[in-house]
Amino acid sequence: MxxxxxxxxxxxxxxxxxxxxxxxxxxxxxxxxxxxxxxxxxxxxxxxxxxxxxxxxxxxxxxxxxxxxxxxxxxxxxxxxxxxxxxxxxxxxxxxxxxxxxxxxxxxxxxxxxxxxxxxxxxxxxxxxxxxxxxxxxxxxxxxxxxxxxxxxxxxxxxxxxxxxxxxxxxxxxxxxxxxxxxxxxxxxxxxxxxxxxxxxxxxxxxxxxxxxxxxxxxxxxEVDLLSGLCNRRGFDNRVDALMAQSAPHSIVICDLDRFKSVNDTYGHEGGDAAIRAFGEMLKAASPEGALVARIGGEEFVLFLPRTGKEAALLFAHALRATRAVSPVPGLPQGVRVTASFGVAEIGQNEPLRFAMRRADDALYAAKNAGRDCVREAEPPAVVLHAVKQAS
The missing domain is CATH 1.20.1070 (Rhopdopsin 7-helix transmembrane proteins)
Known part of the structure; x- marks a missing residue:
């Protein structure tokens, strides 16, 4: 050859x-x-x-x-x-x-x-x-x-x-x-x-x-949660730093579906999945342009609102709560409503994001303890930071 x-x-x-x-x-x-x-x-x-x-x-x-x-x-x-x-x-x-x-x-x-x-x-x-x-x-x-x-x-x-x-x-x-x-x-x-x-x-x-x-x-x-269509925790962590770099103020809203275990127990996991899916779709549709929305736990969600102060974030959370309280969930009986509770925190100047999320999470628990289906504002960052400093 x-x-x-x-x-x-x-x-x-x-x-x-x-x-x-x-x-x-x-x-x-x-x-x-x-x-x-x-x-x-x-x-x-x-x-x-x-x-x-x-x-x-x-x-x-x-x-x-x-x-x-x-x-x-x-x-x-x-x-x-x-x-x-x-x-x-x-x-x-x-x-x-x-x-x-x-x-x-x-x-x-x-x-x-x-x-x-x-x-x-x-x-x-x-x-x-x-x-x-x-x-x-x-x-x-x-x-x-x-x-x-x-x-x-x-x-x-x-x-x-x-x-x-x-x-x-x-x-x-x-x-x-x-x-x-x-x-x-x-x-x-x-x-x-x-x-x-x-x-x-x-x-x-x-x-x-x-x-x-x-x-x-x-x-x-x-980086995407397939059930809700939102970012998962990894996606949130990978994207939030770029948003934090924008000019302040920024706010965090943490929300959680109320009595989610009873939804699963009554309607099965398909019913629970339907509630999560509907809530994720609502958050995605309602969130302003530039906001970062993620599902960070089983029925827990977080919204990062760049260039948004505390007052605007609270109004937004109240609107979300009202919408969820009256909206049906596709896949569940017509009369069933799945509400949600919300904790809102404005991120303080030079405050680490994890501290602001902790304050928003504490506010969420306060909303749960107040009877659920409500919005609570977090403690000011100075108070929390002072408490952390005292504890250390």
């Missing part, structure tokens, strides 16, 4: 590996359709390696040569469709199919032209350059572009231009007098070696885009 033949086999195996990688990623990615198109792209394009081998050893040569050209080009057009799905871009598959068929017809028309000439080499390589150029343009049009997305655009442009350069390389290096001579020509070694590098580079960059999205999704999922 020649050096070019060995590289052809290596390229085929690399493409098959990426085919399996993309199928594996598709099982976890929210862009599973794009990942499947990428998998198909590498699988179909890899068929050209098989056809290239058949050209050298099995007639009819013309058929295998056209199939090698068509399969590689089909893989690149599938890549373009996958990128459209990846970036949520409108893609006319009919138009792409029409362009593809025109290029395949072009490949058939130039087959008998003298090889090793620009007359044949440039029209042969141009469809590949155009197909990858369309993918680069689609990626460039993406509304939100990260560094990896921009790197993908640069790589696709470079790969597209490389096919134009290959047209000139075929002339200067010598591509053989016939299609059957390709594997033993000097140009084949150049073509397959650069192809191996670019296959790996494009495949890894696409995998990088998909895997980074999976990692981002997993991070979000780890």
């Amino acid at each position: 020649s050096g070019a033949g060995f590289l052809l086999a290596v390229n085929f195996l690399i493409a098959q590996c990426f085919f399996m990688f993309f199928l594996a990623v598709a099982a976890r990615s929210r862009n599973r359709v794009a990942a499947r198109w990428f998998a198909g792209s590498f699988a179909v394009a890899s068929l050209s390696a098989i056809f290239e081998f058949l050209i050298a050893y099995v007639p009819p040569v013309r058929l295998w040569a056209l199939l090698a050209f068509a399969s590689m080009l089909a893989g690149m057009f599938m890549l373009r469709i996958g990128i459209g799905h990846l970036y949520n871009l409108k893609t006319s598959r009919t138009a792409l199919a029409g362009i593809y068929l025109c290029f395949v017809a072009l490949g058939s028309l130039i087959y008998d032209l003298p090889r090793g000439t620009l007359q044949h080499a440039l029209p042969y390589q141009a469809p590949f350059a155009v197909a990858l150029g369309m993918s680069a343009w689609a990626a460039w049009r993406a509304p939100v572009k990260s560094f990896v997305d921009r790197a993908l655009v640069v790589l696709l442009v470079a790969t597209s231009l490389h096919f134009i350069l290959k047209g000139f390389a075929a002339v200067f290096a010598g591509a053989g007098a016939t299609a059957k001579d390709y594997l033993s020509s000097p140009f084949a070694l150049v073509s397959q070696s650069t192809g191996a590098v670019l296959i790996v580079a494009v495949g890894l960059m696409l995998l990088c885009v998909l895997v980074l999205e999976i990692v981002a999704d997993e991070k979000v999922n780890a």
